[in-house]
Amino acid sequence: MIRYTKEQLEKNQVFASRELKDQILELMAEKNSNLVINFSYTDYGGTFFDKVVSKFFQQKRELENEIDYLVENTIYFGENFWLINPELVAEMDENEIEFEGLEEFYYQCEAEEVEEYVNYFLEEHPQIELDSFEKQRLKEYIENNCTFNVQGVDFAEYAVEEFVENTLNKNIA
Numbered sequence: 001m002i003r004y005t006k007e008q009l010e011k012n013q014v015f016a017s018r019e020l021k022d023q024i025l026e027l028m029a030e031k032n033s034n035l036v037i038n039f040s041y042t043d044y045g046g047t048f049f050d051k052v053v054s055k056f057f058q059q060k061r062e063l064e065n066e067i068d069y070l071v072e073n074t075i076y077f078g079e080n081f082w083l084i085n086p087e088l089v090a091e092m093d094e095n096e097i098e099f100e101g102l103e104e105f106y107y108q109c110e111a112e113e114v115e116e117y118v119n120y121f122l123e124e125h126p127q128i129e130l131d132s133f134e135k136q137r138l139k140e141y142i143e144n145n146c147t148f149n150v151q152g153v154d155f156a157e158y159a160v161e162e163f164v165e166n167t168l169n170k171n172i173a
């Protein structure tokens with residue numbers, strides 16, 4: 001998350017296409033705003049949080065149509081998301097974002113990433129059959145021992161294999 005002023009946009013001190021910068025400046029003028037917030041990510045940069053915030057506000061706008069933002073796709077499967085609502089931007093601290101439903105949405109996205117990885121892991125190891133209790137234990141292990149990045153769950157796969165073999169007593173080989 002980076003805050004930018006109108007002056008920084010006008011001096012091209014931001015990473016966005018010329019067309020997007022012009023659209024941002026136009027919307028800022030329309031909203032009488034001097035500040036915007038940028039959330040950007042690609043497979044090589046940004047954070048899981050940036051990805052979640054972008055997704056959150058895009059979905060929220062679809063439901064309520066009260067959020068003003070602009071977004072463009074970037075190379076390497078990313079997005080460059082600009083939040084332009086003056087009221088929201090003013091409320092957001094540099095280190096903390098509080099917006100109704102965002103925290104719950106963040107944890108939901110984490111759970112979806114873990115679920116996706118567990119399904120992938122089990123597809124890659126078809127010889128392993130887990131009942132619902134064992135699958136839940138595997139999810140909890142991953143949640144407690146991973147980090148999240150823009151590509152999803154990040155941790156050492158060998159550690160998951162060891163957990164499955166040693167704790168769930170399932171043969172990997």
